[in-house]
Amino acid sequence: MSIRAAVEWLANTEWSIALHESQYAYATIESVHVWALCLFVGFAVLLDLRLINAIFRDVPVSDMARRLLPWTKAGFVVMVISGILLFYAIPLRTYLNIFFRIKAVLLILAGLNAFVFHHGIYAKLPDWDVGVTPPRPARVAGMCSLILWAAIVFSGRMIAYNWFDCGKPQPGLISAAAGCTAADIDPYR
Amino acid sequence: MLLQLFQTLENGAIGTAVRDSLWLFPVVEVFHLIGLAVIGGAILVVDFRLLGLGLRGHPVSRLARDVQPWVVGSLILMIASGVPLFLSEAVKCYYSFAFWTKMTALLLAIIFTFTIRRSVLFAPAGRFAPASYRAVALTSIALWSTVGWGGRWIGFS
Numbered sequence: 001m002s003i004r005a006a007v008e009w010l011a012n013t014e015w016s017i018a019l020h021e022s023q024y025a026y027a028t029i030e031s032v033h034v035w036a037l038c039l040f041v042g043f044a045v046l047l048d049l050r051l052i053n054a055i056f057r058d059v060p061v062s063d064m065a066r067r068l069l070p071w072t073k074a075g076f077v078v079m080v081i082s083g084i085l086l087f088y089a090i091p092l093r094t095y096l097n098i099f100f101r102i103k104a105v106l107l108i109l110a111g112l113n114a115f116v117f118h119h120g121i122y123a124k125l126p127d128w129d130v131g132v133t134p135p136r137p138a139r140v141a142g143m144c145s146l147i148l149w150a151a152i153v154f155s156g157r158m159i160a161y162n163w164f165d166c167g168k169p170q171p172g173l174i175s176a177a178a179g180c181t182a183a184d185i186d187p188y189r
Numbered sequence: 190m191l192l193q194l195f196q197t198l199e200n201g202a203i204g205t206a207v208r209d210s211l212w213l214f215p216v217v218e219v220f221h222l223i224g225l226a227v228i229g230g231a232i233l234v235v236d237f238r239l240l241g242l243g244l245r246g247h248p249v250s251r252l253a254r255d256v257q258p259w260v261v262g263s264l265i266l267m268i269a270s271g272v273p274l275f276l277s278e279a280v281k282c283y284y285s286f287a288f289w290t291k292m293t294a295l296l297l298a299i300i301f302t303f304t305i306r307r308s309v310l311f312a313p314a315g316r317f318a319p320a321s322y323r324a325v326a327l328t329s330i331a332l333w334s335t336v337g338w339g340g341r342w343i344g345f346s
Contacts, residue, residue, distance in 0.1 A: 042233060055259065063246070
């Protein structure tokens, strides 16, 4: 089964339709998504700012990681669960949304950035834990993370807009990147 | 009277520009959301500390002093981006319960943050009992959460 077929199947499940048509459930889930943004992105930003030496210079990086990362992870779990539910409410349109796809790519890049940081300069943490400007790779990782999360918030917010939905007049490249089929672009062809 | 004022504001240059533009509203909203994430993190990290969570072992006043410019900076960003959003749909806001809930909570949150919370945060260690710390933290989280939820619900009304 193709991804597309799976998404179409998902869109026709009873709960997906119920969520889509609910008066309060969708709005409540979205509010949870926004609230968790403060916990998750808010704390991630604090860690990033620490890495670029812009805040909490007296707090060891190891302390920041040990004490704040569990909360960041908890916020991330809430973000993912509420995000999946938001997708589940509008599966096909979201799947064919160019901003959703951009967001997915940016999320992977943010994950890669965190992975490289964690297994790279973070492993040498005793050398730069506190009292010194974090080394260049750490500052670069912090800066990349800040830019990526801002871009993720941007693309996430833009999913709500239908400017580039299949069938809108637009370059073929965007239609192709959004996964629009000929039938999506022109149902009356 | 107030409704007339809101109508005038909505028909002003900024409100009209945001309303007539396809992309201005969402883009301004993104800045509003980024400001939200920053102010949320900066407020929560100190409130968590007051609750004995997160950055334990570091003095409250030190943490509070470090986040202060980020709280003020992101609050300025929030207001600077929030005002054009409001101006573009002032009349809708006038009739929105969520809007008035948010504005009331915002006023209370700002007053609380820069008076009671501030004096507790910068008080010498041991001046206040842990119970007062917890009360301040929970009040702060409740007020700011109401601001956030109210803001999100303006869009649903």
